Amino acid sequence: MPSREEILNAKILVVDDSADNVDLMLEILREAGYTDVSSTMLPEQVCPLHRQHCYDLILLDLQMPGLNGFQVMKGLKEIEQGGYLPVLALTAQPSFKIAALEAGARDFISKPFDLMEVHKRIHNMLEVRLLYKELAQYSRQQQELALHDPLTSLPNRRLLEDRIATVLQHATRQQSKAAVMYLDLDGFKAINDTHGHAYGDEILKLVAQRLVGCSRKEDTVARVGGDEFVIVMGNIAHVADTQEPANKLIEAVSQPYQVNGLTLQLSTSIGIGIFPDDAHEVAALIAAADGALYEAKRSGKNRSCTAQATQGQVPQHHTMSATPA
Incomplete structure (x- = not known):
């Protein structure tokens, strides 16, 4: 299982069109000890940023002008093909919760935020995401071993x-x-x-x-x-x-x-x-x-x-x- 230090050092992106909501979430995360946290208020930046930084968790507001959260998730799924979509949806609309899960989000947080709920859902998602990455890395290593000579590292x-x-x-x-x-x-x-x-x-x-x-x-x-x-x-x-x-x-x-x-x-x-x-x-x-x-x-x-x-x-x-x- 990922260690507490690994979880606190995970890469997190906060996406919300409200500056107040962004500031609040950044404060919550930093006070909890998370060290690698960034944000954007422009949903069109999310996919390019994820390609560049490969975030472990994206806290994604579903209701935004221009691209909404569902459209952003569609783009993220193309990046994470066959992978684990690290999206935690943020929504004030109860009806959006199931739709978010169906669209690929792994979990959701309701607005207004409940502090205990936020901490628990973020921790749980990061734990699963990092474990998934460990297993994916292990699988790649096993594939390499299956295709290469262990003594010389040449192709077998x-x-x-x-x-x-x-x-x-x-x-x-x-x-x-x-x-x-x-x-x-x-x-x-x-x-x-x-x-x-x-x-x-x-x-x-x-x-x-x-x-x-x-x-x-x-x-x-x-x-x-x-x-x-x-x-x-x-x-x-x-x-x-x-x-x-x-x-x-x-x-x-x-x-x-x-x-x-x-x-x-x-x-x-x-x-x-x-x-x-x-x-x-x-x-x-x-x-x-x-x-x-x-x-x-x-x-x-x-x-x-x-x-x-x-x-x-x-x-x-x-x-x-x-x-x-």
Whole structure:
């Protein structure tokens, strides 16, 4: 549950066309200890202000010239789509109370104000609003965890497949090509077996950083399991456009790693699948890249190989040590 301090620090907006009513409500709130309170007498300002400040509570008068409270709530609902509308309606008309709730207000306060009622309804609404925000934040965090690798924070296979699908759609519209690079680390098992999984985990995090550093901002770098990574490239014109990026990745991964005072070294093999040359669907393109990776491994490791190379072309390669130091 939200703490008393969190409730008193919540963002509150008072909306009323009467200066006396605004002053009274501001005084009530400040005397109660609320620290972040603002007001407006212009109903057309409410939605822009809420977009900017994301209020935890809006005390909204229903009867105002120009836009009335019901029209304001309609605009607020567009901002808070699927969310909790933080509106506490202020009204002197008993008949407006039910209408306000039906329009989206979470509660109401009757005019003239009863001090105990005001304090209780404001506190209760803020408690619920802040709890709702906590749950929404937790839900977002859970979604992030479900789509990202917990060790490296890179996208996982689930998010990767969605990113590939998006890249393929874009390539189809632009009549261009896209590439999936499937990477596997050469020599990683030896590091794990010799120095333990803690060292292996540090290597994986460092490799992830190097792969991201070598890739374009628009590319997706994902970890799909163990010591396997995938990089998705869009907006390429020819298969040859993947060779320089692949060489950069091979060179970057092969540089020594400093982990807890030890110097460790490994390399990477890369298989490359091209859309639409090798496959038209996400799963098939990943499989094509995986098959090319197998060929790169079989041909000596520490090199890249396109899916087309498995049909008779010579794999491209660098000669670098894959032996841990």
